Amino acid sequence: MIKNRLKEILLKVKKKVFTGNLGNTLSTFKGTGLDFSEIKDYVIGDDVRAINWKSTAKGLGVKVNIFNEERELNVIIAYLISGSINFGTKRVKQDLMAEIMGYISYSALKNSDNLTTIFFDGNLEKIFKPTRKLGILEDTLGYALGLDSIGKSVDYDQFCTFINSSIKKKSLIFLIGDFYNDINISKISHKNEVYALIARDRFEENPSFKGDISLVDPTSLSEDNMSLDKSSLKEYRKLLSEHDDKLYKHFLTNRVKYGKIYTNDDVYLRISRILKA
Amino acid sequence: MxxxxxxxxxxxxxxxxxxxxxxxxxxxxxxxxxxxxxxxxxxxxxxxxxxxxxxxxxxxxxxxxxxxxPIIQDEISIKNDKGYEISLIVDASGSMAQNNKFKIVKEIVSDFLTKRVHDKVGLSIFADFAYVAVPLTYDKKSIKRLLSRIQVGIAGSRRTALYEALFLSSNLFKNSHAKKKIAILLTDGMNNVNDIPLDVAIKTVKKYGIKVYTVGIGGAGDFDPRVLKKIANQSGGKFFAANSKQKLKEIYNTIDKLEKSKIKANKYVKKRYLxxxxxxxxxxxxxxxxxxxxxxxx
Structure with missing residues (x-):
């Protein structure tokens, strides 16, 4: 079941990324590296180590080698596991988040970027070491689709501490989660470039429950009987939008790019819009 | 309650x-x-x-x-043919005004009324003439209210119609079916109205089977103990003499004890269901x- 879904997502991702040409557009930076590009005249300030002695000896002035800079990006995808991702009407958010992860991973790998995939809840669940091999995608996707999220919740403080202590290089960090907890990611956002991809379901934002219903909190596993009417649902929507406003404000003040992706959205389109914004 | x-x-x-x-x-x-x-x-x-x-x-x-x-126990009534019927006969002649006697008597009688919750009580007053102030009733409140308004001289102040009072209040029991009929006659003087002879009064008392307790208040010579004793003995009651407030109180307490009605058996409670x-x-x-x-x- 998971395998089928994994193949499905992989195919979708590959097709979309190929045709959509996401990534692959980075200009090559000139600089230090191993990839030889051309020879040019020496100007004051050029690195003397790069002087091409053979060309210089030919007598046409001092020449230096120019290389393509090894400008590999350090991409970190953080899949934030909380009990609440095990919910969805068309499909569960866990699946949606896996697909989002697939698109970003594949684009990064295709662009020969260094990809680190982290699964995090209260503490580190699983880390896939930095790699450039496409084969990692099957592992990470498989893990994302198969994980059990019930009873877990994200601790953003722990997450920031972990990122700061283990990732030294400036990185591109993609956070994938539903962001229902109180959040503070200012500790990582000033150093790295952070994107927050908010996975949501239409129904949870606008539930149409009626009357008595028993609901279980997937993080604390406490069960509550509640009776819902129009006014309390209205109040609920108000509380939720207040929470989201607070969330957006936090993202804006910390220069985090963010965007919501719903379970019934065209994921590829949404991601490219969020990243290009 | x-x-x-x-x-x-x-x-x-x-x-x-x-x-x-x-x-x-x-x-x-x-x-x-x-x-x-x-x-x-x-x-x-x-x-x-x-x-x-x-x-x-x-x-x-x-x-x-x-x-x-939840209920409100509104009134406690006694079936009419059982329980006691008490007629209080109080002297309101001019001499009662001396030494604050009448006020003390009112106080004590009022106390006595409070104790006889389950009995029917009537009140008669006499001086120049006798009259029934309140006929036999369970309504102690109105008796008390009336008692508080009675003043010395309300029935004249010169004479004492003792026998007439006895006769008149005996007639209160005319239609009574009570087992025990009691009269408490309180006076501080001698009879000096001669419309009804003593024998007739006693006869009436006996006819209705009334037990008469007689209470004479004041010093020796104020009242005629022989007459009062006679009334009491003939009707099966008792004679008391009192010359102080304390004594009078004791007398009423004694009467209260002597004529203790067995209320419980005859009690019937009016409940209001809420x-x-x-x-x-x-x-x-x-x-x-x-x-x-x-x-x-x-």
């Missing part, structure tokens, strides 16, 4: 224990569903859930209260709850 709400079956309140236990432990088993944003939903439904719980709890409490059957009010309110609240539920589903 009057107008106090008491519960007929107070043990019904024990039902509160299972109710509150159930409120916590017997929750309805509904189909449970994972829902991600429970914290927000809980906050949003807090008010309506509180209202609903208050409604439910108050309905249950009101039902329990109605089951406990369960309809909490029951009705509970019904109203249930309808409100039902209405709320229907509105939720609408």
């Amino acid at each position: 009057i107008n106090q709400i008491i519960f007929e079956y107070p043990w019904a309140f024990a039902l509160m224990i299972p109710f509150f236990v159930c409120l916590i432990y017997c929750k309805p088993k509904l189909d449970a569903l994972f829902f991600p944003t429970m914290t927000f939903l809980k906050k949003a439904t807090k008010k309506s859930m509180l209202l609903e719980n208050i409604l439910k709890t108050s309905i249950a409490l009101l039902l329990i209260v109605s089951l406990a059957s 369960f309809a009010y909490p029951l009705g309110l509970a019904l109203l609240l249930s309808m409100l709850l039902l209405f709320r539920k229907n509105k939720e589903l609408a």
Whole structure:
């Protein structure tokens, strides 16, 4: 079941990324590296180590080698596991988040970027070491689709501490989660470039429950009987939008790019819009 | 005792224990569903859930209260053919005004009335002539009220119509079926009105089977102990003489004790059932709850 879904997502991702040409557009930076590009005249300030002695000896002035800079990006995808991702009407958010992860991973790998995939809840669940091999995608996707999220919740403080202590290089960090907890990611956002991809379901934002219903909190596993009417649902929507406003404000003040992706959205389109914004 | 709400079956309140236990432990088993944003939903439904719980709890409490059957024990009555009938005959002649006697007598008689809760009591006053102030009644309140308004001289102040008073108050018992008929005759003087002879008065007393307690107040010579003794002995009562407030009080206490009625057996309590009010309110609240539920589903 998971395998089928994994193949499905992989195919979708590959097709979309190929045709959509996401990534692959980075200009090559000139600089230090191993990839030889051309020879040019020496100007004051050029690195003397790069002087091409053979060309210089030919007598046409001092020449230096120019290389393509090894400008590999350090991409970190953080899949934030909380009990609440095990919910969805068309499909569960866990699946949606896996697909989002697939698109970003594949684009990064295709662009020969260094990809680190982290699964995090209260503490580190699983880390896939930095790699450039496409084969990692099957592992990470498989893990994302198969994980059990019930009873877990994200601790953003722990997450920031972990990122700061283990990732030294400036990185591109993609956070994938539903962001229902109180959040503070200012500790990582000033150093790295952070994107927050908010996975949501239409129904949870606008539930149409009626009357008595028993609901279980997937993080604390406490069960509550509640009776819902129009006014309390209205109040609920108000509380939720207040929470989201607070969330957006936090993202804006910390220069985090963010965007919501719903379970019934065209994921590829949404991601490219969020990243290009 | 009057107008106090008491519960007929107070043990019904024990039902509160299972109710509150159930409120916590017997929750309805509904189909449970994972829902991600429970914290927000809980906050949003807090008010309506509180209202609903208050409604439910108050309905249950009101039902329990109605089951406990609150009542007002309004009046305690005695069946007419049983119990005592007491006629109080009080001297209100001019001499009673001396030494504050009349006020003391009123006080003590009033006290005595309070003690005879279950008996029918009548009040007669005499001086120049005798009259019935209050016929035999259970209504102690009005007797007391009347007693407080009676002044010396209300029936004249020069003479003492003792025999007439005895005769007149005996006639109060004409239609009585009471087992025990008692008259308490209080005087501080001698009879000096000659419209009714002593023999006739005593005869009437005997005819109706009235026990007469006679109380003479004041010093020696103020009243005629021989006459009073005669009345008492002939009717099966007792004669007392009092020359102080304390003594008079004791006398009335003695009479009270001597003529203790066995009230319990003859008591019948008039109950007013009030369960309809909490029951009705509970019904109203249930309808409100039902209405709320229907509105939720609408």
